[in-house]
Amino acid sequence: MLNHKAEDLLFRALVSELAADAKTNRMKKFIQHSNKTTYDHCMDVARHSYYLARRLHLQVDEKALVRGAFLHDYYLYDWHDYGDHLHGYHHPDRAVANARRDFDLTPKEIGIIRSHMWPLTLTKVPSSKEAVVVCIIDKVCSLRETLDRKSL
Ligand SMILES: [Fe+2]
Numbered sequence: 001m002l003n004h005k006a007e008d009l010l011f012r013a014l015v016s017e018l019a020a021d022a023k024t025n026r027m028k029k030f031i032q033h034s035n036k037t038t039y040d041h042c043m044d045v046a047r048h049s050y051y052l053a054r055r056l057h058l059q060v061d062e063k064a065l066v067r068g069a070f071l072h073d074y075y076l077y078d079w080h081d082y083g084d085h086l087h088g089y090h091h092p093d094r095a096v097a098n099a100r101r102d103f104d105l106t107p108k109e110i111g112i113i114r115s116h117m118w119p120l121t122l123t124k125v126p127s128s129k130e131a132v133v134v135c136i137i138d139k140v141c142s143l144r145e146t147l148d149r150k151s152l
């Protein structure tokens with residue numbers, strides 16, 4: 001069993017390659033909810049997914065979990081600019097396409113990204129423990145960001 005500091009070091013090691021990449025740093029230009037950038041939102045989802053899986057002893061592929069979570073919103077535009085009510089439906093496919101273009105991903109990592117908006121994207125059902133964790137944690141983080149904005 002790792003102590004908290006060791007767990008945090010392991011998380012940083014798992015996310016560091018993608019987090020330091022200039023391509024993912026483009027997500028810092030876009031706002032997700034409230035005043036949080038897409039980059040910070042993705043980092044939050046990756047971190048909380050990792051810790052939830054650890055606390056529940058889910059025996060997940062932590063590398064796939066963290067990488068898929070970090071890239072889950074790698075769609076690379078500011079959805080507020082579009083006034084696009086369909087953003088929720090189609091941005092997972094855009095994120096998958098961008099991520100496959102820019103990085104070598106496993107099928108599990110791709111599945112995490114593709115299914116993270118389920119059940120909104122009805123047919124894209126999470127098909128791994130990792131995908132279920134990210135699907136849930138993304139909703140928790142998004143709700144918290146949205147409520148933060150409303151309380152201002
Ligand atoms: Fe998303």
Ligand SMILES: [Fe+2]
Binds near residue numbers: 138
């Ligand atoms: Fe998200």
